[in-house]
Amino acid sequence: MTGCFTIKQYPAWALSLVKRCDPKRPLIIQEESHIIALNRHASSAGLEVGMTAARARSLCPSAILLIRDPVSEYCAWEYVVEQIHRITPFLESRQPVAWFDGRAEEIRDTASRLRACVGFAPDRSTAHLAAVWATPGKTTVVQEDQVNAFLDAYPSRLLAEAGFSEALADGLEMLGCISLGPARRLTSRQLVLAFGKEGERLHRVLHPGRSKRVGVFHPAPTIRRHFELEAPCSQPGDLLPIVSQLTGKVAETMKEQFAGQVRIILHLEGRPPVFGDRVLPHPTSRADTLERFALRLGAEMLERLHGEARDRETRPIDIDRIDLILASLMTGDLIQASLFGEKLRKVTSAVGDVHRRFPNSIKKSVVREGAHFHEDRFRLRVWEA
Incomplete structure (x- = not known):
């Protein structure tokens, strides 16, 4: 059985983890001027993906509004992958989906703690659909003799959460395929004519074959240092100075890298080690x-x-023994790109706020090519937010 691990509304989940947001408050994630992800409290308040950020704020003023951050999503996914890798070495990751080789009982605690959706099936594509079917924190298992019945009853609308476009899900419903049963009776040619390359991909999902086995996972590079105690102890006054010393050592070897995650492993006498992780806000x-x-x-x-x-x-x-690890390593270029994108989104949002009160009041200069005189080189154009 192949397992699939995914997290719904991942941009919202990632920023909630990184920023330590109040889990009881509505959280919405904005990209450009629209909402792209939200948590269950925001959904209960009537907010939806796709509505404008201004409308979402007017409907739910108490909601936490954050700008999408690819760097935080990367660091949070590294944290997720590490949790799964502790359970099984057979893991393939493609944010925000991971396939692994393991048993349902081994992953249930991790799925419940992270509020992830897990699916098990004989092939990868069906396992992915089973994970999307599952509710957060739960596991769906599809046995080999249940695959056809599962696919026949699968709602077409859920394909949008499984990596397909909204247009494909809408198109299937317009054809009367509320579930995938009728769609499975369409030929590959018919699906390609209706939906192009997505139709070809959908045909492979509807008629799964034998999947290749999940490969061995190769973790991303980390910086690691450890300290072995000659006289084992348990008092924080003796152990925390060691953590401080190890931090200084790993910081010396970072060079031009930045760390997005700190991990600590405490090795106990006669017991399995204890793991701790902290994804940094920045x-x-x-x-x-x-x-x-x-x-x-x-x-x-x-x-x-x-x-x-x-x-x-x-x-x-x-x-x-104490191990200290710096993970989610990255260069400054990735961070700068994220900061520039965030700055542009904030400026665009501010321009939109001004235009709502004073329409077309903000203008920006545009260079006019081929102007003969200096005063003709620039013209003012309304800044479209």
Whole structure:
């Protein structure tokens, strides 16, 4: 069985993780002037993907409005992939979808914690459809003898969440294919004539064959340092200075790279290691910032271990090794591109706000090619937001 792991409304989920947004408040993500993703609280408030940001804010003033950030999405997906890779080495990732080779019971806790959708099926395309069918935090399993019945009953509207266009989903419904059963009776030629290359791809999904096995995952580069204690201990006063020292060492080797994630692994005596992750609000190479987040993460992990020991009424288990890892590494070019895009979106949004109150009041200069005189080289044109 092939497993598929995906997260619905991924841009909203990623920014909620990175920015530590209040999970009980509506969250909407804007790109250009429209909403491209939202959380379930925003959906319950009547907001929809595709409406303008101005209308969304007027309908739900309490909603948190954030600009889409590709860098945050990349860092958040690295965090997700690391969670799956701890379960199985057989993993192939294509944000925001990952295919893996594993069992349903192994992935359920991770899916529930991340509110991800997981599907299992004999082939990749059906596993992807099963994941889209699943509700967040749940798993859908399609056995080999259930594939045909599952595809026949699958709602055509959900294809838009499985990587197909809205136009294809609308076109199928206009043809009377509310579910995929009638669409499966169409030939490849008919689907190609109706939907072009998407129709050819849809035909492969509707009539799946044997998929190739999921390959071994090769993690992205990281910077890693560790410290082994000669005398294992469990007290934060003894362990947090070690975390601080390790942070200084990894920061020295970063050169021109920026880190978007800090990970800590605590190796316990006679117990499996404990993992901790923190996706940073902004990628950084500053040693003091990395140290602050690493110390906070280490303190939270130690507090959790001490709390479990108090619940068991035993002394905390000693730690004999600490690993500190910087992940989601990137260069400054990627960050700068994201910042320039964010600045342009903010300026465009501000221009739109002014135009709503004072129509066509903001103009920008445009160079006129072939002008003979200097005063004719520029002309003013309304800035279209």
